[in-house]
Amino acid sequence: MNIRTFISFFLMGLILVAVQIFLLKNLALFGVALCFLYLLIILSLPVSIGHIPLILLSFGIGLFIDMFYDTMGIHAASATFIGFIRPYWLKVISPTGGYDDSNEPTLKEMGMGWYFTYAVPMIFFFSLIFFSIDQWGTGGFFGVLNKSFFSSTLTFLLAILVQLLFFKKRRGI
Secondary structure, eight states: OOHHHHHHHHHHHHHHHHHHHHTSTTOEETTTEEOOTTHHHHHTSOTTSOHHHHHHHHHHHHHHHHHHHTOTTHHHHHHHHHHHHHHHHHHHTOOTTOOOTTOOOOHHHHOHHHHHHHHHHHHHHHHHHHHHHHTTTTSHHHHHHHHHHHHHHHHHHHHHHHHHHHOOOOOOO
């Protein structure tokens, strides 16, 4: 990862975290669906990032969000899990020729079909862990599944919208 890519990811991360904290914190559609747009930071990191740095970065982002949400580590635990399973999931859905080291798993880079199979399960697992911890013993299994499904759907739709509006496709040489 060169310095230009690092700076662009850092700025994108700051913007997404600011949007999450200041705009999406109090957004709950019908009291069920929460939006976790900051997951786009973890999901769009380059394929070549190491496993340990990815887990530490995911934990740090989740912990930072927890400080503003006052959720005592729920975002950190869920984001760390996503950082942990991401390399394995990328191997499972790897294209025939494999990935380039510079590949970024984004909508415009990889295409809609691939991105759907990549992002939807990751966002759903995040939501499932988040709501399982959040409603431990009080929400019931179907309440957790209901919130996980609708939150995943809302997050995925907003992630697509953000990528279509603000991400640009990298130019080849």
